[in-house]
Amino acid sequence: MILIFDLDNTLIDRNKAYWLWLQNNVLYKCKTVDKSLILYYDNWGYTSRHHFYNWLIQKYELSISSDELIEKCANELHQYISKNQETLIILKRLKEQCKIVIGTNGGIQNQTNKLKATGILPYVDHVYISEHIGCKKPNPNFYKHIQNDLNCLSSEIMMIGDHYNQDFLVPKKLGWKSIWLSHNSTLIHDNKICALKDLIPYLRENKLLFSS
Template sequence: MKIKGIKDVFFDLDHTLWDFDKNSALTFHKIFKMHNVTVDIDEFLSHYEPINLEYWKLYREDKIDKASLRYNRLNDTFNRISFQADSTLIHKLSTDYIAYLTSFNHLFQDTLGTLNYLKPKYRLHIITNGFQEVQESKLKNSNIYHFFKSVTDSEQVGVKKPNPIIFNHALQKVKANPESSIMIGDNMEADVLGALNFGMEAIYFNYLKTAAQSHIKQINKLEELKLFL
């Protein structure tokens, strides 16, 4: 079951190593209190999380820009729960959300143990579609930045996963070859199929245990990477 010949291991960050949903929920608790937004946080999040994923898909496909993503995911959620929020409040919340998001830095269970296990054996890297100004802070504030030889984000490259250009850029930067590289991430389209189509190995971090095609290598917990690497 071990994958032979791998030298470089590329990770996604959000929803893979960094527990985005947990940290995001804590951030909303904080900024709603700051701005006296009186909503049921659990109801808000139950709508926000799928809306956010839909907007990220549009952003990944270059159908919307960053500002639209940040504003509309909040506006749509407030509309869904019938909470009256004017554009001034939404802009303030959008700005403060980014400002405070990296003050919470919960990692997925087994992140540190898995990175400590892999680091002596492979070169480790990050490829992320996240915003450049916050991704480095997430890595540093959660004390995992030192594990990685390189960090490639979509804003510096100008395209997003699954575009092969971002994979090529990340590998060229560290002189890695596709056939000796593997991508690990939670998004089937962006991380797994993007990497496979580029000629890399890939493992689907299926922590939500959704249905996936049987030929796709997958794990439900990060520690299960030890089965492959």
């Protein structure tokens, strides 16, 4: 089986790292900042970066452009991402029976820097980044590009990610298996895990992974 993982807020705690970067590298001169409001507008990184940064610049009267903030983030965010030993152990165990693939939206530089910081690359067979592909999730061409490049059947692929639409619904419509990493959402769903540590038990329970 081929397991395709989203990156941000699936294999790494992007929200935690992003807030630390904003706090220490962007908003450090501000006397007071509203963390909950900022993260609300950021929306787990799904708000357009230009839209979000223009709002942030106006809100806190920052002397920097949205383009400069985008570049600054790409160069610096990885400094706030650390290795997660639990994630590394999970990927190592999965690697014994599955191919591990990353399928992520974002810029090549930013996502590559994050991947290097996590220490997960030794367990990954392929990395697909939207900027390189030329389209991003949930565009069906993103998933089709990956499947064609891997030269496999849709039934051989499983997508795991935190975004309900682009990591679960769209792949499922294309014939992939998919699991929604819900981060403890109260929404009831059969193909849902609450945290990454639940993935191996889920796969074993559904006879998609042999006990080792």
